[in-house]
Amino acid sequence: MKAAGAECIPIVLPDGESYKNWETLNRVFDALLSNRCERSTPLIALGGGVIGDITGFAAASYQRGVPFIQIPTTLLAQVDSAVGGKTAINHPLGKNMIGAFYQPRAVIADMDTLHTLPARELAAGLAEIIKYGLIRDPEFLTWLEHNIDRLNAREPEALAYAVERSCQNKAEVVANDERETGGRALLNFGHTFGHAIEAGMGYGQWLHGEAVAAGMVLAARFSEKLGLISAQDVRRTSELLARAKLPTEAPGLGVERYLDLMGHDKKVEAGRIKFILLRKAGEAFVTDQYDAAALRAILSEPAMHA
Ligand SMILES: NC(=O)c1ccc[n+]([C@@H]2O[C@H](COP(=O)([O-])OP(=O)(O)OC[C@H]3O[C@@H](n4cnc5c(N)ncnc54)[C@H](O)[C@@H]3O)[C@@H](O)[C@H]2O)c1
Ligand SMILES: [Zn+2]
Numbered sequence: 001m002k003a004a005g006a007e008c009i010p011i012v013l014p015d016g017e018s019y020k021n022w023e024t025l026n027r028v029f030d031a032l033l034s035n036r037c038e039r040s041t042p043l044i045a046l047g048g049g050v051i052g053d054i055t056g057f058a059a060a061s062y063q064r065g066v067p068f069i070q071i072p073t074t075l076l077a078q079v080d081s082a083v084g085g086k087t088a089i090n091h092p093l094g095k096n097m098i099g100a101f102y103q104p105r106a107v108i109a110d111m112d113t114l115h116t117l118p119a120r121e122l123a124a125g126l127a128e129i130i131k132y133g134l135i136r137d138p139e140f141l142t143w144l145e146h147n148i149d150r151l152n153a154r155e156p157e158a159l160a161y162a163v164e165r166s167c168q169n170k171a172e173v174v175a176n177d178e179r180e181t182g183g184r185a186l187l188n189f190g191h192t193f194g195h196a197i198e199a200g201m202g203y204g205q206w207l208h209g210e211a212v213a214a215g216m217v218l219a220a221r222f223s224e225k226l227g228l229i230s231a232q233d234v235r236r237t238s239e240l241l242a243r244a245k246l247p248t249e250a251p252g253l254g255v256e257r258y259l260d261l262m263g264h265d266k267k268v269e270a271g272r273i274k275f276i277l278l279r280k281a282g283e284a285f286v287t288d289q290y291d292a293a294a295l296r297a298i299l300s301e302p303a304m305h306a
Pocket of ligand 2: 080
């Protein structure tokens with residue numbers, strides 16, 4: 001296939017998280033080798049986060065590294081996975097366990113691709129967008145409260161602004177801490193609870209963004225319980241997420257099950273779970289210093305058993 005004078009070799013991969021594995025990665029290498037692709041051959045990832053993560057890892061390792069461009073087509077990939085340089089495949093024993101830090105030369109996000117995105121996938125992307133407002137960008141949080149309906153309606157100008165601002169936020173965090181030794185952990189706001197929900201419900205039942213939305217509400221309630229933010233801040237968080245058509249109540253898995261699931265989260269260091277908490281709506285911080293009773297209390301609140 002020729003495009004603008006350049007030869008283009010399409011490699012079509014099977015769809016879905018269950019294919020983000022070694023076999024699919026090898027199909028990329030098979031195609032590159034059988035077409036005699038060289039170290040100067042750029043790889044272009046066109047698709048959602050699954051395609052971006054596999055292609056990025058293929059680019060990082062083919063001939064010890066070839067140039068790579070991301071063209072993300074889901075909202076989640078546009079605001080999160082395409083930016084920051086984390087690439088990976090899954091191993092049967094763990095998600096994203098085999099991978100590399102490898103930056104794309106460019107990320108091209110075309111809002112037109114979002115027209116065909118299923119509504120649940122759109123909302124899942126909005127969860128990560130709202131996350132940036134909550135953790136470090138209070139002005140953007142207020143903008144989101146005023147414009148969430150425009151985003152739900154997929155207005156291109158509103159989407160473009162939200163995508164750009166999200167990428168700026170992510171890029172700033174990553175530039176300060178590419179390999180997640182400190183500040184990058186803020187991007188995991190709501191994710192410790194969210195990963196427990198995803199695993200506890202069975203992978204694929206809740207979309208990642210849906211679990212993160214309910215997880216962010218839990219993180220906000222936890223922050224309130226510890227006296228950091230007000231009940232009004234918690235309401236503000238859950239109302240915005242609800243308006244983005246996201247779940248705000250975590251499933252009632254039971255306190256012990258939650259603690260067990262969170263104990264297996266990769267952000268665990270030296271036995272104590274780290275949490276990202278809110279100091280206010282628009283400012284988060286990482287800590288492993290908290291009252292364990294407060295954690296148990298928010299995990300057993302009646303709302304969770306509704
Ligand atoms: N590298 C990172 O920093 C990072 C960050 C967050 C998530 N991720 C990874 O990203 C993946 C999730 O990404 P995702 O949510 O994009 O999932 P996905 O890639 O599975 O895409 C979701 C679904 O939407 C379809 N799709 C893609 N674009 C479409 C479009 N324009 N119109 C209609 N349908 C379309 C896909 O075929 C798929 O069925 C996970 O594997 C996760 O681990 C990586
Ligand atoms: Zn996420």
